[in-house]
Amino acid sequence: MAVTMNDVARAAGVSLKTVSNVLNDYEFIRPATKQRVQDAIAELGYEANLTARSLRSGKTRMLGLVLSDLSAPYYAELASRLMKAAAQRGYRVLVEQSDATVDAELNALQGPFRQLTDGLLFTPLVMEADAIAGRQGKKPLVMLGEHILDPRFDLVTMKNEEAAAALTAHLAAAGRRRVAVIGARPEESGGTPGLRLNGYRQALDTAGIPFDPALVAPCEWRRDGGAAAVAGLLDQGVEFDAVFGLNDALALGAMHELLIRGIKVPEQVAVAGFDDIDEARFASPSLTTVSPGMAEIAERSIALLIDRIEGRETADQGVHVEAGFQLQIRESAP
Amino acid sequence: MAVTMNDVARAAGVSLKTVSNVLNDYEFIRPATKQRVQDAIAELGYEANLTARSLRSGKTRMLGLVLSDLSAPYYAELASRLMKAAAQRGYRVLVEQSDATVDAELNALQGPFRQLTDGLLFTPLVMEADAIAGRQGKKPLVMLGEHILDPRFDLVTMKNEEAAAALTAHLAAAGRRRVAVIGARPEESGGTPGLRLNGYRQALDTAGIPFDPALVAPCEWRRDGGAAAVAGLLDQGVEFDAVFGLNDALALGAMHELLIRGIKVPEQVAVAGFDDIDEARFASPSLTTVSPGMAEIAERSIALLIDRIEGRETADQGVHVEAGFQLQIRESAP
C-alpha cells in the first residue's frame, strides 16, 4: 500500500539503510547520494511510518497531559498552548482526563497511556506525593500546578503569592484600605487559594493595613459563587472599597452583582481578579487582573519535559520552575 | 526491560502465539490453558505493547479530532465529551489545532497526523468540500458542524434551524412581538448564523409576526460583541421586547448591557441564547437558551466514526446525523 523505505531505496539505487541514514541526518553521506535519495522520496511521496519508528526506537514523540477536565476554560487554554509549544519542538500532546479520580490518575501514571508517551505533564488533584513517587516509572514526569510541592519532582508553577501580593499592593497604592477577598477561608494557607491569600496578607502587612478575617469570604470558584459571596458581604453590612476575586470568574461574578445593585465600579468599589481569562478583557468595565504568564508556563514546562526526555536536563533533584506574571491594570481597578 | 509475550509464553509453558490468541479472544482455547496464560500475565504484570500491535495490525485505536482552537469553550467541551465517548469504546482521541489555516487543515488531513489515527473527526473552517474530497484518503472521515453540507461526507450537526425556531416560538408565545437578533447580518442564510436566523424567521412566519431587518444586528460572537450590539440598537432607538443572542456569549453580553442600563430582564426585555454553556445556568438572571445536545453530538459522531472504522457502517453515500436539542427555559425569558 503505502510507500516504504525499501521502495525509496530501490528507486534511488541504494540500500535501505542509506535511506534511513539520509532521513536521520547521518553525517557521512556523499551529497550526490543524499540528493538521489531525497529526489526519490519526493517523487514517490514517501512518508516515514511513525509506528514502525516508534517500535524500533522506543520513542513516540508524544507527550502525555493529565488533567481533571479539559472543558474547564483554564485547562483548555493551557492544553492549547502546551500543544503549540510541543508542536514547535516536533512533539504532539495526548490528553487524558482524570475527572479528579484516583483510578484515572493511577491509570494515566502507569497504564497504556504512559506507554504511548515519552513523558508526562501531570496535574495531580487527588494522588499524594508518595503514591506518585512509588509509581512514577522511568519516563520523565513534570508536575503542573501547586497541589504537589515536593523536591522529588520536577515542577512548574506560577508565582501565586508574589502575584497576589503585587495585585493587593496595587489596590492599596490606589488608596483602598478594605479589600474583600472572595474564594478562600480566612485561615487557609495551602493550595492555590491559600497561596494567593498569603500573598494578599503579605501585601497588607507591607502597606501597614491590618488583616480583617471578616473581609474573607469562601465560596465556589465560579461566577455565581463570586456573586453570592459579594451579596453575602453586602447583606451582612461588611464595609469594603475593593474586591479581590481569587480568580477571574469570581471577580466577574462579584462585579456583576455590584453593578446590578447600583454600586459603581471602580468609583465606589474596585474589583480585581486573577488569571486573565479572555473575558476579563472584554468585560465592562474591563477587569484588572493578574496574567499568570500561561504562555511562559506552557513554554517552560514543555521545554523542561523535553529536556528530560532528550537527556539535556539531568538534575537528580526535581527542577522547580516558577513562571513570571504580569499585572493587567484595567478599568475595574485603575 | 519490559515483559513481553515471549516471557509470558515461557512462564505459562505455551507458545507465543497462544498468548496472542488468549489476548485476542480466539475461540478455540481450552479453559485450562487460557487460565494458565492469564495467571502468567497477572504474575508477570504483562502489558501489551501498543506500538508493536499497531505496526502489525495497522490500527492505532486513536481517533483524530481537528478543530481550530481548543481554547474556545465550545470546542473544549466538545473535545472533552468526545474523549469520554471514545474511551468507553476503547479508543483515544488525539487533538490537532488548525488555527483555521489551510496549511494546518491540509496537514491534518494528509500528514503524519492521519497516520497516527484510524479515523478523523474534522471541523473544517477554511477548506472547501472539493479540496477535502480530493485529499480524503482511505481512512474514515466524519465532518462536524455546518461549514460543509455535502452528500459525499459523513456529517454530524445539530438542528440549528429547528432549535432557533423553537426558541423564537417560545418568545413569541410569551407575548414578545419585537425580538432582536444579534450575531447575524439580516440577509445571511448560510453557515451557523444563517441557519439560526432562518429558524428565527420561520418561527416569526408561523406566529404571524412580520420580519424587521432593523432588529438584526451583526457583531463578533463574543461577550463584548453582544454588549456592543445591544448598545447600538438602544442608541439608535430601535424598540424591542426580547433579544435572541445567536450564542450564549452574545446573549450574556447583551444581558449585561441591559442590566447596567437599568433595563429589567425579563420584565422589560427577555433574553435568550444558544448553546447552553455552563455560565448560562449560573448567570443572574439565569439564561434561557437551547441545549444543542452536545452529549448526543459527541456520542453519535464517535459511534459513526468507529462504525466506519470497524466496518459496521458501509453506506456509499455520506451518512447525515442531526442531533436533537432541548429548550432550557430559565429566568431571563420564562
Place this chain on the structure above:
DNA sequence: GGCTTCTTCTGCAACGATGTATCGCAGGAA
C-alpha cells in the same frame, strides 16, 4: 479401518523502521 471434520495449539514470516557490525576503497604514513 479409513476417511473427513473439528478442536487446540504451534512455528514462521511478516509489519517498517533503526542499531551494529562490517566491508571496500581511498589516501597517507611507515
Place this chain on the structure above:
DNA sequence: TTCCTGCGATACATCGTTGCAGAAGAAGCC
C-alpha cells in the same frame, strides 16, 4: 609495498506483535 585510518555504503538482526498455514490428536461418519 604494506599497514593503518576514515569515509561511504551495505547486510543482517532486531523491536513485539499478529496473520497464515499447518500439525497433532480427538471425534464423527460410513
